[in-house]
Amino acid sequence: MSITLDQVTKRYAGAPVVNDVSLDIGDGEFFVLLGPSGSGKSTLLRAIAGLSGVDHGRIALHGRDVTHVAARKRGVGLVFQNYALFGHMTVAENIEFALRVRHMRAKARRQRRQELLRLVALEGLDERLPAQLSGGQQQRVAVARALAHKPEVLLLDEPFGALDAKIREELRRTIRQVQRELGITTVLVTHDQEEAFAMADRIGIMNLGRLLEMGEPHDLYSRPATRFVATFLGAANLILARRTPDGIQMGANTVAAAERSPGVREREVVAVVRPEEVEVAASRDALSSGYFARGVVHEVVFTGALESLRVRLEDGAQAPLLAQADGDASTSLLVTRTQHEQRGFEVHPGQSVAIGVRRVHVLPTPLSSFTACAASAALTDTLSRQPLLAELAVRMKTRIAMRAEPQLGVPDAACAVDSPFVGTTAIASQTDCAHRAEWLLRRGAKDLLVVPEHAPVPQRVLIHWMGEAARSATLAVSASVLRHLSAEAVYVGIFPEQTAGAHPQHGMRELLDARSEAHLAHGLEMRTELRFGDVAPQLARRLAEAPAQMLIVGVTELTRFAQAFRGLLDGGQWPVLIVYRGSP
């Protein structure tokens, strides 16, 4: 491995800007770190270069631990967005700088310089000053300068940011060519997904300081695992669907899933439909793909090669639900069509069309949507507007449904509920909350979020499970929640008091197992803590230790649930997400 990052964390003023990033980049690989501005990608690159230190974790280059090695001794080449050429030196002096530092003889320096200028196609410009060159030429000089001392790793920090489209294209090709020719391991940071696709062997996508997913461009595009990656890599329609053994049921229509998995538990899922995988036709029969819904075209935008449509889905109980919660996007589906498709069937605003879907990808995320549940319609409405719940829904690009249960929390109410609970059920934190939670869990709610009235967006998420059967589900839910928060994850292992002296290794092993499963199966990096005593009081005490914390707790057993959780839930100040995996 050329570059190995192990749980790298960098904080500014207490908040993590790079959060537990682990990554291996192979020899000669072209790796692109992609993310929106402020996602921590540049900070991570600077940490690899040694220009900024890390608060936690290790960085190794070619197997050599360089975490505490000075930037000048790391042997990396770095290219900056604004070129950072030495303005008072000529092109030749700029390129020879690293060689001069290493006391190379003038003749050898000149030879190496000419070699590099040929590589970046700038022969004959040796005596120019940077100010006399165009932006594209300056960046070529910067690349040559960064390669002069034959670094083992080349790092590029948004190198094309300041260039116009055509030059950018040209320089991209040059850099890719140089990289292939030298076989040098390269990391490029960018916020431009097109650039990432064009250059990368592998892409790693960052958001909120976390490395969310990585993989080959095509895999990431067609099979993203998270909402963020699905919507950041190109446009995507997120649709709330039901996974059934036959396929993906959206509204009344079932579309065969790309990946069939028989015998799967029926549940709500988030489906990704790319705009180019949507087909429109005059009628259901004219569709060549699976029928999805009917809709009315309300916007047609011609963008050159492609035509972009917005189609508003027709209302009705059978209509599929779009997952985006906000604004106009909530009811309109994005469609792109090629010239060929346009010629086959012309559309204009106001036209009613049948919509078909060629390909559906289901996100593996366990959290699909929220349902605000309370005893009356007015209370559900208040609950749905609680800041934390609303913020989570926006961040997760999902919607909040309302559900009034007049009997909610009434002890031994024999009544069954009318319809199954879907997605994550949210209730308000109040007195008697533990009873309400148990009431809902006994009637089929799987994931239950208890929302206090005034809770800030959490900065730390504590994770615990009671019973090994809930472990995998709790980790999956935690990983999904944490992708949308700039928070650190802490697994709190709790053992009964009397085992404190008896089996300390047993506790440690459990912590390590939990950590490695979180990392391997869910891409979740978490710290671990060990405590002794009764579970609920220990968790309550840990929650009270610092502000802005949230608890995710896995439960397999509902006997004595209300008694045990009274202290945690009733009138508590903390958001608690209960993941129940047991027989209802």
Place this chain on the structure above:
Amino acid sequence: MAAAAPAALTGDARRPGQHTWLHSMVRWLFIAVSLTFLAAVLLAPLATVFAMAFERGLQAYLRSFADPDTAAAIRLTLTTALVVVPINTMFGLAAAWAIAKFEFRGKSILITLIDLPLAISPVISGMIFVLLFGLHGWFGVWLREHDLSIIFALPGIMLATMFVTFPYVARELIPLMQQLGNAEEEAAITLGAGGWMTFFRVTLPKIRWGLVYGVVLCNARAMGEFGAVSVVSGHIRGLTNTMPLHIEILYNEYNFVGAFAVASLLTLLAALTLVVKTLVERTGYRRR
């Protein structure tokens, strides 16, 4: 419609002409006012200095420099500048570097403190040193016991001058270094350069024109300072009189030719400084 359009066009076409005529009137008015003001406030006094200096002819002018006290005053001023300016240049570089490159507690306090000498009256600046090192000052007794003199001696003059002139280099460099950023230094470091090499090969060339400008201003003030130096010098002829102080003494003794001759020398030094400054600015712009 067709008839209305050309009329509107001519109306539009005439307006820029009127505009330009009014514009040039205003321009000349402003230039005239500025020049008159400049002549009255700046050129007239300057002319007076040289007129008075040469009132008795070139012989008398040159003879006034032969006076040993005058020669001592010139020597003292040059010595002071020679010591103070390099020290303040070092300090200015260090302070600007610290402020532009690092984040630390009390940074804004440091910036304010650097400006302090510009804000307080030079006389007060002198008094501070008298209160510290004078006979009745905090260190007065200790200094007398060890037979060291600071006030009414060369060290006092240098301290006071240093205090008054220390903002100039730093003030010039801080905004410049902040604006230029760290990218070039960071590039140099990733290319393998150490701290000193980065400073001398990258930072210093980058800021050299700003630095020269700051040094020139600092030097001008160091040679011309009157208030603070007046308080600490003690006005001992031939020993602790700098050029500005000596001019005052000669003037009070009705030795107008002598006073204005020294004044003209000081003016010439200032003019030379300004010429250097202008050259520096031109070169600096050409390089950008």
